[in-house]
Amino acid sequence: MRDIVDDLLRVWHSGRTGGLATVVRTIGTNSLPxxxxxxxTPNGGxxxxxxxxxxxxxxxxxxxxxxxxxxxxxxxYSMLTGVExxxxxxTLVDIFVEPFSCRDFPEFPTIAADIQAHRRVTVFTVVWNQDPDVIGQHLVTDRKHATELVALPESDLFVASYCPPPRLIIFGANAYAATLVAQARMIGYRVSICDSRPEFxxxxxxxxxxxVVDxxxxxxxxxxxAGEIDNSTAIVVLANEPRFEIPLLTVALRLPELGxxxxxxxxxDQARRLEDLRAGGFDEPTLARVHVPAGLEAGPRTPAETAVFITADFLASRAGLRLSAQRDYGSRAAVGMAI
Structure with a gap:
């Protein structure tokens, strides 16, 4: 639901009724999240x-x-035939279908506001009950819960939990940052950019x-x-200037959690960076975490290619994978560290 919040709001505010289908359980397959x-929509969109x-x-x-x-x-439905x-x-999938409007889902604007403000919100929906009038009722809470179908003696409840999205923090406002913002937002990241130069x-x-200017x-x-850094947080430093990046990397390497x-x-640049960090007291085991994002035999050339390259690397890192390949050392490269 997170990726169609704005579309749902438009239907809700229109006063008309659309239809909403949600995957609530899969059996024998994990191909559908x-x-x-x-x-x-009411018009069939x-x-x-x-x-x-x-x-x-x-x-x-x-x-x-x-x-x-x-x-x-x-x-x-059968995943093989596509029919009930x-x-x-x-390979079976259970899908709950319901009407969607301001009358059917009066609580929705509150849910949308929480999702858009990166606040935790959980929605309980009755998807089966012996009393048909109970089916489709919603309960909203801020409690943490897994997203799953819960079978009770007299009801089946689908629990949809919307946690704050993972965060990407980019340091350095430039063309590389602009393309990386677009890439990261496509895969559901909340993105912040920090640069000390207000003109940039x-x-x-x-x-x-x-x-943020800071x-x-x-x-x-x-x-x-403020407790806003955790093991899902990604940081990319694009300000390739020692007076900016060395104090920043010093703080980052000492964080107890970082993705x-x-x-x-x-x-x-990397050789100089490592030398400066060694002088700051970091030992080799810490610096050995540094690795070159890989997956291509030659490094990316344009800001857009670089954004794809970095995004692939931190997604691989998040999944516990490590990409490796030869690097064209004559190009600008991203040097990454999985923590």
């Missing part, structure tokens, strides 16, 4: 996706019907990102003190 949603091919077409019709008739149903099935063919840190140049190490210390750290620069 639990909680994936598809909105079918589609936002979001839950699958592809025949199944998506079938669910589209079910959501369209829910919007037109008000029916709320938990439906089981009660037989266990090894123009919010209009970085749509979708929070832009010294990098001071801003990172502020975030850490990923990368700094843009050539091998010569």
């Amino acid at each position: 639990i909680g994936s949603s598809m909105l079918v 589609v936002f979001g996706s839950i699958a592809s091919g025949r199944l998506e077409e079938t669910v589209y019709e079910a959501a369209l019907e829910a919007g037109r008739t008000g029916a709320r149903q938990l439906r089981r 099935s009660s037989a266990d063919d090894g 840190a123009d919010p209009a140049s970085f749509p979708g990102a929070e832009v 010294w990098p190490h001071r801003y990172l210390n502020t975030l850490a003190a 990923y750290l990368a700094a843009l620069g050539t091998p010569a």
